[in-house]
Amino acid sequence: MTLRRLHSLQQWLKEKDVAYAFIQGKANLFYLTGFRCEPHERLVSLLVFQDNEPCLIAPNMETSLICQSGWNYPIIGYSDSEDPWRLISTHLSSLEIVGSNLAVEKELLSVARAEQIKALSPELALLNCEDTIMKLRLIKNDKEIAILKEAAKLADFGVEVGVHALNTGRTEMEILAMIEYELKRKGIREMSFGTLVLSGEQSANPHGKPKMKSIEKGELVLFDLGVVLEGYCSDITRTVAFGNISTEQEKIYETVLTAQEATLSLCRKGTVLGDLDRKARSIITDAGYGAYFPHRIGHGLGVEVHELPSLNENNQDQLQVGMTFTIEPGIYVPKVGGVRIEDDVLITEDGYECLTHYPKELLVVKP
Missing domain, CATH: 3.90.230.10 (Creatinase/methionine aminopeptidase superfamily)
Structure with missing residues (x-):
């Protein structure tokens, strides 16, 4: 079920020339991955690309639960002493990514989180993907x-x-x-x-x-x-x-x-x-x-x-x-x-x- 949803989002990324989507909303994460949690102040997010495998970023304490939820794609785990943004940046640099936009849930982003996401790919314009996901959920x-x-x-x-x-x-x-x-x-x-x-x-x-x-x-x-x-x-x-x-x-x-x-x-x-x-x-x-x-x-x-x-x-x-x-x-x-x-x-x-x-x-x- 989540596979079909991810494919639908990937198709939208291609249509809108989006390099990747950065999903962090609790409900959208669950809908697209099958994993539901309360992240508190820690970063839990999903990266979805046009052609590359999607990956989840989450604290190490959550990785076993993610696997139990049925997620079969890569997981970037991190400890409380590590900077997840650096790990994400390293992962992105290992991929061949095409597109001129970066999709985010604009209504759910704090200014601080938006700035951190933007710093990952400064050359990409931020595009809202929330309506697209909500229509999938409809x-x-x-x-x-x-x-x-x-x-x-x-x-x-x-x-x-x-x-x-x-x-x-x-x-x-x-x-x-x-x-x-x-x-x-x-x-x-x-x-x-x-x-x-x-x-x-x-x-x-x-x-x-x-x-x-x-x-x-x-x-x-x-x-x-x-x-x-x-x-x-x-x-x-x-x-x-x-x-x-x-x-x-x-x-x-x-x-x-x-x-x-x-x-x-x-x-x-x-x-x-x-x-x-x-x-x-x-x-x-x-x-x-x-x-x-x-x-x-x-x-x-x-x-x-x-x-x-x-x-x-x-x-x-x-x-x-x-x-x-x-x-x-x-x-x-x-x-x-x-x-x-x-x-x-x-x-x-x-x-x-x-x-x-x-x-x-x-x-x-x-x-």
């Missing part, structure tokens, strides 16, 4: 889809744990800890992002911070979580009622659910992505809550929890078979509470498939 194959489905099942499980943990006096952070504990018991080492358990007025902040706040009767409780499974992410949001809620809170919930279901009905190949956002936004606006829907309808999902496609109202691209993304309308009213309902979606030949399945009808949990 359409998922059968193996990727199978992993994403399993990751979505674990996200469903996480919400189930959270709902069952709701109890008078229990805090947001306690429930969050219970969710992540049970997922770790199933082998999950990493969450897609910081798990959210937000209750009451807290739920009116789309990306609020869970606190040592007790869950109280009559509150909406929002769960937003996802896992990383074999390098791929899931992302689900569900909102439930803890005890009886107000008429307005119930109206907000039903409006969000209507908007989500109407948007899902448009999910099929050929649909303009911007139409998805406009559909949900029109329903929420007509209900009087347009000012309280502050984000796009969704985002791409894969080796990163946010990647292409961006489901904003200005995106004129069309849905394609194999795309995976979220649909997540929300309404957040200060001092009243917030509701978001989010599913992971796959575009199929026949329409769409929801990968997340936790029930969406308003659930009232008895205190």
